[in-house]
Amino acid sequence: MAKASEIKVGNILRYNGELVSVTEVLHRTPGKGGAFYLDKFRNIKTGKIVEARLATDEQVEICRVETTDYQYLYEEGDYMVIMDNVTYDQFSIPKSLFGTSARFLKEGMNVIVSFESEEPIMAQAPNNVELEITYSEPAVKGDTSSGALKSATTENGVEIKVPLFINQGDKVKVDTRTGEYIERVK
Known part of the structure; x- marks a missing residue:
């Protein structure tokens, strides 16, 4: 107290x-x-x-809260399975703790999770993630205007808006908090 x-x-x-x-x-x-x-x-x-x-x-x-880096392993129903990088212990964390950023998680990605007396209370994905574009509509020549965007699907199935010059196979950086395109990765 x-x-x-x-x-x-x-x-x-x-x-x-x-x-x-x-x-x-x-x-x-x-x-x-x-x-x-x-x-x-x-x-x-x-x-x-x-x-x-x-x-x-x-x-x-x-309250005493322990915040540590963990590795995201896989999704299991409404839970995300993570692993402690030091002890290799695995924990099931409710997907809701990650919020909307849960849809951008890839296997092997580092996440931050806070525990209070063995109960997970907060989880945070990285602010930015690099994803490969698996499908995008081809841009039509002359269909350009300032800041024109098209829909594209990433490797984990999330649909985002990207500029017209992004093609299938390109890697892009996405903000996990807003789901917006940041830049193309070389």
Whole structure:
């Protein structure tokens, strides 16, 4: 247990029985009454923002979270199987922890997973991933305008928008957070 005055942005707390990440800490000293903290927390499971008013000496539970690099092995239903790079232990992580970036994962890719007392609470894919284009419509000559895009399918079956000069067999860099094309890889 720790005092509210020891809370820092980025800490993971157990607040009202839920795991929350601290996003903002404000110290207030009004003219009347004692000082207090106005904190903003983001619920780790739901993503909901919660505001809390804590007295300076109020007790809070700061959770110990271990964040480590793992290797993504394969998808198994609603779970992603990952392996610890040091001990070779395998874990099944709910696909929902990766969010929309789960569709860009390739076997052998490194991912970051956070555990709190043996329970996975957060998972993060790399921000950028290189994928090969397996299918794209051929561009028609004269069909160019500023920033024209066409649909293309990547090696893992995800359809993205790419510029007209991208062809089948090209490797492209894709932002896993937004699903947008970044650049062609040589």
